[in-house]
Amino acid sequence: MMHSSSVRRMITVKWSLCLIFCLTNSILVSAKHLCLPDQKDSLWGFKNEFNVPSPHSYAMTEKWRNNTDCCSWDGVSCDPKTGVVVELDLQYSHLNGPLRSNSSLFRLQHLQKLVLGSNHLSGILPDSIGNLKRLKVLVLVNCNLFGKIPSSLGNLSYLTHLDLSYNDFTSEGPDSMGNLNRLTDMLLKLSSVTWIDLGDNQLKGINLKISSTVSLPSPIEYLGLLSCNISEFPKFLRNQTSLEYLDISANQIEGQVPEWLWSLPELRYVNISHNSFNGFEGPADVIQGGRELLVLDISSNIFQDPFPLLPVVSMNYLFSSNNRFSGEIPKTICELDNLRILVLSNNNFSGSIPRCFENLHLYVLHLRNNNLSGIFPEEAISHHLQSFDVGHNLFSGELPKSLINCSDIEFLNVEDNRINDTFPSWLELLPNLQILVLRSNEFYGPIFSPGDSLSFSRLRxxxxxxxxxxxxxxxxxxxxxxxxxxxxxxxxxxxxxxxxxxxxxxxxxxxxxxxxxxxxxxxxxxxxxxxxxxxxxxxxxxxxxxxxxxxxxxxxxxxxxxxxxxxxxxxxxxxxxxxxxxxxxxxxxxxxxxxxxxxxxxxxxxxxxxxxxxxxxxxxxxxxxxxxxxxxxxxxxxxxxxxxxxxxEEATKQEQDEDKEEEDQVFSWIAAAIGYVPGVVCGLTIGHILVSHKRDWFMRIVSFFT
CATH class of the missing domain: 3.80.10.10 (Ribonuclease Inhibitor)
Structure with a gap:
């Protein structure tokens, strides 16, 4: 009995081991061939919809093999539990051809990430894109797409990242995009020379029109509507309490900047440049509401006096060039303790530089093309300066010697002033100086001192x-x-x-x-x-x-x-x-x-x-x-x-002499010919006369004697 019991136990162990082995093998096979057949067919069909220059080492679809697991293909990621394709990244894969409305791509219903950027999809973006309802990331940057942005994008309710940049879309953004309430990063640079940017600061122009009243989801953190032909300030921003980055530059907005803008609690960056703004709504200190504002660019507008910007302690960068400000530079700027860049160029500021500038630790100071005068105060030069431009003003006196402490300075431009000084050879001690412009001043004397070896090693x-x-x-x-x-x-x-x-x-x-x-x-x-x-x-x-x-x-x-x-x-x-x-x-x-x-x-x-x-x-x-x-x-x-x-000249004279000699010879022959012909004619005539008369006389004599 014991023997039969032990045999049964051995048989049970063997079957258990066999079962474990089979299950393990099944798991291994399943792991090795994770991709589901319908997913594989959809991917393979999508591959065959495009022409790919062959051979091409960067074309990821060219490395796909039909007899292998599609989850191992380049650019493809699958859910390890279900085997469905959840990510498809074929950026820079040289796909050449339109994205069809019946493309096999749209059968991949479980896609969460689709990246087809920098391919040649030339055509419209089909409405079928709205079928991929689980998409969280959609990147179709630089695909030569054109026409309207399909309203079906509003179906992608899980979308958090959208990039349609560097295409040539020409329509307004569809209202349905207001349904994308999870969207946190949106880039709609919509043309290959001309584009808008909703989240990136490389600013150019676009040919897309976007209504200033369009409804966008909340919360939006980064928003750029540059060169969108907007003619009024976007009112939908009023409720965007999470907005940190706003760029509405290069539009056609007129009037005043609304007071409520500065009440947005998270606002850090504002660029309203290249519009036709002429002032700020509210009291003079309205901008003080933007306590956390770091960057403000109001350049290239028609702002006039009084200078509207009062201290925002947090401000790091202030751009106010190309406006119509006049009078003295306001001393309130000196209270911007964290200011690092100050650009006030191309205005009508006059008077002298406020001595309180010594309180600023500026990296960039650009005041060119104003009517500023007097001697530039030595103490107003921050030793942090990297770029200093006060060209086209009325500054006099000497070049500030405190510039020698600016070891990081790269750009120094004082052109077209009345600076009266000797050549600043001490500038060669500035190790990073690349651009030196002293044009049109009253500098005098030698630009070299005997015994000195002037060396501008980085100057360009x-x-x-x-x-x-x-x-x-x-x-x-x-x-x-x-x-x-x-x-x-x-x-x-x-x-x-x-x-x-x-x-x-x-x-x-x-x-x-x-x-x-x-x-x-x-x-x-x-x-x-x-x-x-x-x-x-x-x-x-x-x-x-x-x-x-x-x-x-x-x-x-x-x-x-x-x-x-x-x-x-x-x-x-x-x-x-x-x-x-x-x-x-x-x-x-x-x-x-x-x-x-x-x-x-x-x-x-x-x-x-x-x-x-x-x-x-x-x-x-x-x-x-x-x-x-x-x-x-x-x-x-x-x-x-x-x-x-x-x-x-000698060769020409010799040629002329030879030509004259030849001409003289020709004229001699012509003269001889002219003289010869009449002579012959005359001789013949006289001879004829003589012969005629001789015959006549001869006949007369013969007649007499006969």
């Missing part, structure tokens, strides 16, 4: 034109200018701020320069591209330094209207990126170096009003210039001037 724009600088530059003057000498890529440390977790860049710098004889304004990314030197309109003397040839990255070089003498240095031919060269109105002598003809990017040059001589080099780059680029050089000859060079 150097403009000291239209001053009264004098003296001779040593031959090694440009030796230490590293960035202009080599391909060193220095990205400007653009001022950044963080609002609601999103980094934003501001690059409100601008400077005018002369390029190819024309004035142009340089803004934004142009600062990282252009490397220029302009010392024109001074009284500099002596030879042009040979070290100029080290600045191989310079694009614009202007040394005109000085008193430079000597020859044009052949080392200029090393400036392989040079596009514009102006050496006019100096006292340069000798010839134009033929080596300049190898500068293939050199489109414009001017050598006029010098003492140059000899033939103009016969190279395409030089010969294609207008003749005005070479005038007023008495000894200069050759094309494009009409004056022939010496050797050419």
């Amino acid at each position: 724009i150097f403009d000291i034109s239209e001053n009264r600088f004098t003296g001779v530059l040593p031959s090694d003057y440009f030796v230490g200018w590293s960035v202009m000498s080599s391909v060193v890529d220095i990205d400007g440390r653009i001022i950044q701020y963080t609002v609601t977790g999103i980094d934003r860049d501001f690059y409100h710098k601008s400077v005018a320069l002369i390029n190819k004889g024309l004035k142009m304004e340089l803004v934004g990314s142009g600062f990282t591209i252009y490397k220029t030197i302009d010392v024109s309109g001074n009284r500099l003397e002596g030879d042009i330094p040979e070290s100029i040839g080290l600045l191989k990255e310079v694009i614009v070089l202007s040394m005109s209207n000085n008193a430079f003498t000597g020859h044009i240095p052949p080392s200029l031919s090393n400036l392989s990126n040079l596009q514009s060269l102006d050496l006019s109105q100096n006292r340069l002598s000798g010839s134009i170096p033929g080596e300049l003809g190898k500068l293939t990017f050199l489109e414009w040059m001017n050598f006029s009003h010098n003492r140059l001589e000899g033939p103009i080099p016969e190279t395409t780059q030089i010969q294609t210039q207008d003749s005005s680029s070479f005038t007023e050089n008495p000894g200069l000859c050759g094309a494009p001037l009409l004056k022939k060079c010496g050797g050419e």
